[in-house]
Amino acid sequence: MLIFDQSRPGRRAVIPAAAPEDALSDLPESLRRQRSAPLPEVSELQAVRHYTRLSQKNFSIDTHFYPLGSCTMKYNPRICHQLASLPGFLARHPLAPEILSQGFLACLHELQEILREVTGMHAVSLTPMAGAQGEFAGVAMIRAYHLSRNDHHRREILIPDAAHGTNPATAIMCGFSVREIPTDSQGDVDLAALRQAVGPQTAGLMLTNPSTLGVFERQITEIAAIVHEAGGLLYYDGANLNAILGKARPGDMGFDVMHINLHKTFATPHGGGGPGAGPVAVNTRLEPFLPIPIVGKEGERYRWLTEADRPHSIGRLSAFMGNAGVVLRAYVYALLLGRTGMGQVADYSTLNANYLLAELVKAGFEPAFPQRRASHEFIITLKRQAKTLGITAMDFAKRLLDLGYHAPTTYFPLLVPECLLIEPTETECKEDLDAFIAAMCQIQQEAESSPEQVKGAPHHQPVRRLDEVRAARDMDLAWQPTES
Amino acid sequence: MPFIPHTADDVQTMLDAIGAPNLEALFEEIPPTLRLHEPPSLPEALNEQQATRLMEARAADYPRPLCFLGAGAYEHHIPAAVWEIVGRGEFYSAYTPYQPEASQGTLQVLYEYQSMMAGLTGLAISNASLYDGGSALAEALLMAVRANRKSKSKRILVPRTLHPLYRRVARAIVHNQGIELVELPYDPTGGHTPSEALAPYAGQDFAALVIPQPNFFGVLEDVDALTDWAHQHNILAVAVVNPTALAILKPPGAWGETGVDIACGDGQPLGAPLASGGPYFGFLCCRKEWVRQLPGRVVGRTVDLDGKPGFTLTLQAREQHIRRSKATSNICTNQGLMVTAATLYLSLLGPQGLEQVAATCHANMRTLVERLTQIPGVRSVFHRPVFHEAVLRLPRPAREILDGLLVHGILGGFDLSDDYPELENSVLVCATETRDETDLQRYTMALADLI
Numbered sequence: 052m053l054i055f056d057q058s059r060p061g062r063r064a065v066i067p068a069a070a071p072e073d074a075l076s077d078l079p080e081s082l083r084r085q086r087s088a089p090l091p092e093v094s095e096l097q098a099v100r101h102y103t104r105l106s107q108k109n110f111s112i113d114t115h116f117y118p119l120g121s122c123t124m125k126y127n128p129r130i131c132h133q134l135a136s137l138p139g140f141l142a143r144h145p146l147a148p149e150i151l152s153q154g155f156l157a158c159l160h161e162l163q164e165i166l167r168e169v170t171g172m173h174a175v176s177l178t179p180m181a182g183a184q185g186e187f188a189g190v191a192m193i194r195a196y197h198l199s200r201n202d203h204h205r206r207e208i209l210i211p212d213a214a215h216g217t218n219p220a221t222a223i224m225c226g227f228s229v230r231e232i233p234t235d236s237q238g239d240v241d242l243a244a245l246r247q248a249v250g251p252q253t254a255g256l257m258l259t260n261p262s263t264l265g266v267f268e269r270q271i272t273e274i275a276a277i278v279h280e281a282g283g284l285l286y287y288d289g290a291n292l293n294a295i296l297g298k299a300r301p302g303d304m305g306f307d308v309m310h311i312n313l314h315k316t317f318a319t320p321h322g323g324g325g326p327g328a329g330p331v332a333v334n335t336r337l338e339p340f341l342p343i344p345i346v347g348k349e350g351e352r353y354r355w356l357t358e359a360d361r362p363h364s365i366g367r368l369s370a371f372m373g374n375a376g377v378v379l380r381a382y383v384y385a386l387l388l389g390r391t392g393m394g395q396v397a398d399y400s401t402l403n404a405n406y407l408l409a410e411l412v413k414a415g416f417e418p419a420f421p422q423r424r425a426s427h428e429f430i431i432t433l434k435r436q437a438k439t440l441g442i443t444a445m446d447f448a449k450r451l452l453d454l455g456y457h458a459p460t461t462y463f464p465l466l467v468p469e470c471l472l473i474e475p476t477e478t479e480c481k482e483d484l485d486a487f488i489a490a491m492c493q494i495q496q497e498a499e500s501s502p503e504q505v506k507g508a509p510h511h512q513p514v515r516r517l518d519e520v521r522a523a524r525d526m527d528l529a530w531q532p533t534e535s
Numbered sequence: 536m537p538f539i540p541h542t543a544d545d546v547q548t549m550l551d552a553i554g555a556p557n558l559e560a561l562f563e564e565i566p567p568t569l570r571l572h573e574p575p576s577l578p579e580a581l582n583e584q585q586a587t588r589l590m591e592a593r594a595a596d597y598p599r600p601l602c603f604l605g606a607g608a609y610e611h612h613i614p615a616a617v618w619e620i621v622g623r624g625e626f627y628s629a630y631t632p633y634q635p636e637a638s639q640g641t642l643q644v645l646y647e648y649q650s651m652m653a654g655l656t657g658l659a660i661s662n663a664s665l666y667d668g669g670s671a672l673a674e675a676l677l678m679a680v681r682a683n684r685k686s687k688s689k690r691i692l693v694p695r696t697l698h699p700l701y702r703r704v705a706r707a708i709v710h711n712q713g714i715e716l717v718e719l720p721y722d723p724t725g726g727h728t729p730s731e732a733l734a735p736y737a738g739q740d741f742a743a744l745v746i747p748q749p750n751f752f753g754v755l756e757d758v759d760a761l762t763d764w765a766h767q768h769n770i771l772a773v774a775v776v777n778p779t780a781l782a783i784l785k786p787p788g789a790w791g792e793t794g795v796d797i798a799c800g801d802g803q804p805l806g807a808p809l810a811s812g813g814p815y816f817g818f819l820c821c822r823k824e825w826v827r828q829l830p831g832r833v834v835g836r837t838v839d840l841d842g843k844p845g846f847t848l849t850l851q852a853r854e855q856h857i858r859r860s861k862a863t864s865n866i867c868t869n870q871g872l873m874v875t876a877a878t879l880y881l882s883l884l885g886p887q888g889l890e891q892v893a894a895t896c897h898a899n900m901r902t903l904v905e906r907l908t909q910i911p912g913v914r915s916v917f918h919r920p921v922f923h924e925a926v927l928r929l930p931r932p933a934r935e936i937l938d939g940l941l942v943h944g945i946l947g948g949f950d951l952s953d954d955y956p957e958l959e960n961s962v963l964v965c966a967t968e969t970r971d972e973t974d975l976q977r978y979t980m981a982l983a984d985l986i
Contacts, residue, residue: 053643053646053647053650054647054878054882055647055650062885063885063887063888064614064616064882064883064884064885064888065614065616065883065884065888066888066891067612067884067888067891067892067895067968068891068895068968068971069891069895070891070894070895070897070898071898074894074895074897074898074901075783075894075897077901077920078755078783078784078897078920079920081759081785082755082758082784082785082920083783083784083785084781084782084783084784084785084786085785085789087782087886087887087890088651088654088655088781088782088786088886088889089650089654089886090651090654090655090881090882090884090885090886090889091881091882091885092885092886092887093882093885095614095616095883098616098879098882098883099616099619099620101882102620102644102875102878102879102882103620103623105639105640105641105643105644106620106623106625106626106640107625107640108638108639108640108643109625109626109629109637109638109639109640109641110629110634110637110638111624111625111626111627111628111629112624112628112629113624113625113627113628114624114625115637117630119630119633122630124628124630125538126538127627127628128537128538130583130586130587132622132627133587134586134587134590134591134594137590137591137594138594138599139593139594139595139596139597139599140594140597140810140811141808141809141810142597142599142610142808142809143597143809143810143811144602144604144608144610144809144811144946145607145608145809145811145812145813146604146606146608146949147597147600147604147811147946148941150941151596151597151598151600151941152596152597152811153596154592154593154594154595154596154597155593155594155596155597155811157593158590158593165577168575168576168577169575169577180666180667180670180813180814180870181666181866181867181868181869182867182868183855183865183866183867183868184666184670184866186865187708187865191707191711194711215855215856216854216855216856216857216858216859216862216867217855217856217865217867219855219859219860220855220858220859220860220862220864220865221865222860223860223861223862223865224677224708224711224712224864224865225711225712226711226712226713229860266564267564267565269564269565269566271566271569272566272568272569295562295565297571297574297575298562298565298570298571299562299565299569299570299571300569300571303569304569314868318538320627320628320872321628321629321630321631321868321871322626322627322629322870322871322872322873322875323626323629323630323631323632323638323641323644323645323871323872323875324630324631324632324641324645324663324832324868324869324870324871325664325666325814325868325869325870325871325872325873326666326813326814326816326868326869326870326871326872326873327868342707365707366703366704366706366707367669367700367703367704367707368669368670368704368707368708369666369667369669369670369704369812369813370607370608370667370668370669370698370700370701370704370801370812371607371608371667371700371811371812371813372811372812372813373812373813374666374813374814375810375811375812375813375814376810376811376813376814377813377814383586383590385577386578386580386581386586386589387537387538387580387581387582387583387586388537388580389577389578389579389580389581390574390575390576390577390578390579390580391574391579391580392536392537392580393574393575393577394571394574394575395536395539397562398558398561399536399539399541401558401561401562402541402546402549402550402553402558402561403549405549405553405555405561406549406552406553409552409553409554410552413552423564424561424563424564448634449634449636452634452636452637457634457637458633458634458637460633463856477538477539478538478539478540479540480540480541480545481540481541481545481548481549507840509636509637512636512637512639513636513639513845514635514636514639514839514843514845515636515839515840515841515843516636516839516840517635517636517837517838517839517845517846517847518837518838518839518840519837519847519849521837521838522835522836522837522847522849523835523849523850523851523852525835525837526823526826526835526849526850527835527836527837528646528649528653528659528660528661528826528833528834528835528836528849529646529649529650529653529654529659529660529661530646530647530650532654
C-alpha cells in the first residue's frame, strides 16, 4: 500500500507554526498555486508505521551479509554517524564565516592529509559527491592539464574492457572519445594492445587496480611507462582501494590522479543509493586544477581555498562543500583505524575473500581466474551450471535472497559469462562466511535435484521476480491523484 | 582491531584453507617495489571515547548563531520522526536496489518520492535524485541540449538572477562538452529578468532558457512570460525552484501556456539539515516526452510473477552500467538517504503543513523587511514581491555590518558585493518559519544598534 492510499482529506501529522491570515496577500494570483500539492494527508503514527514497515522490506548491512562485489559493503560504525551529527556540525550553515568554523575545517584538512598519505598523492580535494563525480573531476583535470599546455589533440581516453560503466560515461561527459583496451586471459591488461592504442591522441588511461576482475594488475609499472611515454596521464579508479589500503599506494604506481570512494573504503553508509563521497587526489602537476573549495592551513588557522587561490581550478562541482556530512563520517572512521588499522583493512578483506574463494572452489565452484590470487573480491563463473542445468547466475542470486544473503554482483564484469563478483569485506566473521558457503552448496544441490526451487526463487521475499519489461513499457513512475 | 572480528585461531584456520603461510603472502602479486613495509605515517588509532572528545570540541567551535542566512541553504524545522526513521539501519546501510525483491522498502520510498516531486512541480516525471541543486542544474542543461533537436547551438540563456554558485557549478560541468552559458541582465529596480533582457536574443539559436523561481534575490520572476518566450523561440524552459515555495507558488508544470520542460533544484529544505552544505539532494523533473533523456535512477511500479504489485529500477537503458559511453550521465550513486528524509518530511507535513511552512517563511520575511527598512539608511533594493529572502541596502559595506552582527550572535545574511559589485553595500537576508517574533526583534535591534 502506498502512503497516498492512506491519505484522508484534512488529516494532519506535524503541525508547523501558523501563518497570519493575510500572509500571502502581497503575492499576485498569477504567481500563486491554484490547487494544493497532491501530498499525502496522514497522521504521524501512520507515516511512522508505513516507513518503518517499508524499511523492514530491505536487506541491509545491519541485517544481512551483503557481499555485493565492487561495492565494499562493510559495517558502517554507529559512532561515525553520531559524531558527524553533533549539533555544531548539523546546524552549521555552509556559508558561515571561517572564524566560526575552525573545528569543522580542521576535520576536513586532516582528512585531506590522511588521504594524501594513504594514496601517496600530493594533494586532495574532498568536494566530489560520489565516485562518478570524482571520476568526472579527475578526467576534467586531465583535460584541463593538456589544454593548459596547448596540447589540443589529446581527445581520447583509454579504458580496459573490464572497467565500470562509469569510466566510459565519464570520459564522454568530459568531452573525450573512448577506446577500449582488451584484457588478457589472466586478467591483466593486454600490453601489446595498449602499445598499439597509445599515441599523440591519448589523453589518459583510466584503470581500476585491483581490477574489476578481482585481481591485482601486475604490469602496472609497464602500463604507467607506456601511457606516460605517449604523453598521457594515468587515472586510478579508487573503487577497489579497500584491497590495498596501507599495503600499496596508487601514487607509487605512477598514477597522476585518482578518486576515493569514501562510502566504500572509509565505511560511510550507502543509504539505499547514496549519499557517497568521491574525493580526488592528484600529483603535483595536476594540483592547480583540483576542484574547489579545498581547505588550506596558514599557521594555526584554516581557511577555504577558492577561485582566487586556485585560478586554474576546474571549478566547483557542488554549490557548497560536497557531501560534508559524509566526509566527516569518513574522518571519524580514519581516526578510529589509525596508522595500523589502515593496513588491517586490506589484510582482512583480502583474507576473507581468499578464504571464501578457496572454500567455494573446494565445493566445486569454478573461479574465473584459477591461477590468480584474489584481491578483496573474486569472481566465480556459473557457465557450467547454466549449460548443464539451465541454472543461471541470476537464479543463484535470487535463491541466495531466500537463504538470507544479499546477492553478489551479477553479470559484471561483462567479460566473464554467468559471473558472480563476491566481496565479503573485512568486517564479516568466519562463521558468517562459512554459512554463506553452505548456502551456495545448498543451492548447487537444489540446482541438481530440484531446479524449479532455484529457477522460481525468490520464494520468501515481499515480492517474487518482477516484470521488468512491463516496468519499462508501461512507465508507471509516479502515483496519480484521482480527479475530484 | 576496530570492526575486524577475526580471532588468532580464525586467521590460522583460514590461512590453512587458502594454503598461504601468512597474511603477507596474500599480497604476493603486488610487485615488491610497490609494497609498503611500514604502516602509513598517521597518528595511532583513537578509541570511541577519544574520538568523541575530539569531535565534540571541534563541533563546539560553531556557536550556533541566530541564522538569517539563506542563499541556497535554509534552516527549517525537521520533524523528529524524520531522522528517527531515516536513521534505521535498514535504510541507512542498504545500497542501490539492484536486487528488487530484497529492496522493496527503498524502491517504494523512491517511487513515493518521485510521485511527491512530480506533484509539487506539476510535471509527469521525477528521477530518484541527483547530488545537489547546482549539479542537478548542470544535468538539466545537458539533458536540454540532448532533448532540443531543433537547436544546434549548444548555447543556453542563464539569468544573472540565478544563484551565482549554481552558475559556476553548471559552467564547470557543461563547458567540457562545448556548451556555452550566455548571461541575461536583471532589472535594477525589480530584481527580476525582464522581457527586454530577452529581446536581443529573439531569433537566435539557443537550446534552453533557465528560469529561477524565486531567484537568488528572493524575487519572484515573471515565469509565465519567460516560459512562453522560450517556447515561442523553440527553446526549452528549465525551471530552478525552491521546493518549499512550490507549496504556495504556481508549479513549473503550469507556467505559461504549456508549462516548462524540465524543473530542478535543491531538495535540502525538505528534511535535510544545513550540515555545512551536504549531503543535500538535487531533484530533476520533466515532461513525459523527455523521459529517455533523463539522467539518474528511476523507479517504476510493475508486477511480480504472481501479478502482485512491486517496484524496480527501470529505464536502465539510459544508464552507465548498461549503456557505458552512450549513457545520459555517468551518475550512479546519488542521494537515496536524503530522498528518504524528504519523503518522510513531506508525508508528515502534508499539503497544508507545507503551505503553512511556506506562508510563515514569507510572513516572517515581510515583517523583517518592514522592521529593518525603518532603520534610517536601510532600504529594500527591489520592489517586486519575494518569497523568503530579500536584498537590503545598508549605509556601509555589508561585510562590516555582518561582522558586527556576528558579535551579537547573529548570522545576518549574504554579502552580495563579490557576486554583484553593482549592488553596493547590499545584503541578502532570509527568514524561515524557524524565526519567531523575538528573533526578528533581536535582529532589528542589533542592526539599529550597529547603524
